[in-house]
Amino acid sequence: MSFIMIPFFSLLAIAVFLPQIRRTEHAEITPAVRDKASGKFILLSKGYTHYDIAGPVNGQVIVFIHGFSVPYYMWDRNFNALARAGFRVIRYDIYGRGLSDRPKVTYNRTLFVNQLMELLDSLAIKQPVNVVGNSMGGAIAVAFSADFPARVGKIILIDPLCEQMEIGLLGKPGIGEYLARSFFVPASPRKQLNDFYQPQSFANWPELFREQMSFKGFGRALLSTLRCFLSQDPSPDYWRVKDQGKQVLLIWGAEDRTLASSGATKLYRILKPDFLWVEKAGHVPQYECPELVNRRIIDFLAEGAECESIGEQA
Numbered sequence: 001m002s003f004i005m006i007p008f009f010s011l012l013a014i015a016v017f018l019p020q021i022r023r024t025e026h027a028e029i030t031p032a033v034r035d036k037a038s039g040k041f042i043l044l045s046k047g048y049t050h051y052d053i054a055g056p057v058n059g060q061v062i063v064f065i066h067g068f069s070v071p072y073y074m075w076d077r078n079f080n081a082l083a084r085a086g087f088r089v090i091r092y093d094i095y096g097r098g099l100s101d102r103p104k105v106t107y108n109r110t111l112f113v114n115q116l117m118e119l120l121d122s123l124a125i126k127q128p129v130n131v132v133g134n135s136m137g138g139a140i141a142v143a144f145s146a147d148f149p150a151r152v153g154k155i156i157l158i159d160p161l162c163e164q165m166e167i168g169l170l171g172k173p174g175i176g177e178y179l180a181r182s183f184f185v186p187a188s189p190r191k192q193l194n195d196f197y198q199p200q201s202f203a204n205w206p207e208l209f210r211e212q213m214s215f216k217g218f219g220r221a222l223l224s225t226l227r228c229f230l231s232q233d234p235s236p237d238y239w240r241v242k243d244q245g246k247q248v249l250l251i252w253g254a255e256d257r258t259l260a261s262s263g264a265t266k267l268y269r270i271l272k273p274d275f276l277w278v279e280k281a282g283h284v285p286q287y288e289c290p291e292l293v294n295r296r297i298i299d300f301l302a303e304g305a306e307c308e309s310i311g312e313q314a
Contacts, residue, residue: 096221
């Protein structure tokens with residue numbers, strides 16, 4: 001063999017084995033793992049869902065829905081604050097993320113809408129809930145309201161996904177799997193810092209993210225979601241919600257580098273929402289500026305609540 005060919009075959013070998021070299025998924029989410037975890041677990045039709053619930057049982061219900069890949073800890077700075085304000089709050093990990101199961105299914109709109117419906121039914125929550133969604137979670141919230149308007153009160157959207165995303169070669173069979181395993185998923189922890197206006201203030205964020213990457217099925221879930229949810233146009237759901245006449249609060253980080261601010265303009269024209277523009281905040285303003293965001297959510301949900309209470313008593 002020519003010495004010239006040695007580097008070529010070395011690079012070829014690295015390329016072939018790169019997905020295995022960079023693989024992080026070695027564990028299963030077992031009963032023992034669930035026993036040691038914080039939060040609660042409930043068995044739904046596609047597997048266990050990891051969730052948390054707090055606040056007075058007779059309070060208005062708020063459901064927090066996280067985005068594409070960061071699980072329910074993205075609501076750490078909102079969950080307890082809203083519970084202390086008198087709301088019954090729920091947050092959960094969508095399938096494939098955090099400590100929820102990673103079923104071998106298509107990760108599409110139907111899966112995520114049904115997961116939320118089954119969660120509410122299993123928790124015996126009959127009254128309309130206020131849905132709060134960030135990023136992809138915003139699109140899930142709107143899809144849920146579009147399909148089940150009677151189950152939703154008010155809608156709060158925080159930098160929500162409102163346009164289909166171009167996923168390039170990740171959408172190609174075979175090539176997409178290779179790229180996801182070798183590059184996209186391994187790079188995800190550090191990429192999460194791009195969601196912040198001041199990433200240096202959240203240096204532990206990548207480590208928090210890596211914990212879920214050890215469980216089998218994480219990368220498969222992300223890739224399927226890219227292909228079957230993010231690459232689909234959510235606009236029809238926003239138009240359906242517009243026709244429902246629901247009250248909507250739109251919150252947008254002024255320094256969002258993940259989703260273009262043109263999305264805020266688009267949704268303002270469609271939904272005519274109350275609007276909060278958060279300066280010095282990126283894609284997750286609820287985490288960077290929790291006091292401001294929490295106060296606005298509380299005020300928004302309180303609007304009209306007093307009149308409703310008086311009407312019920314009468």
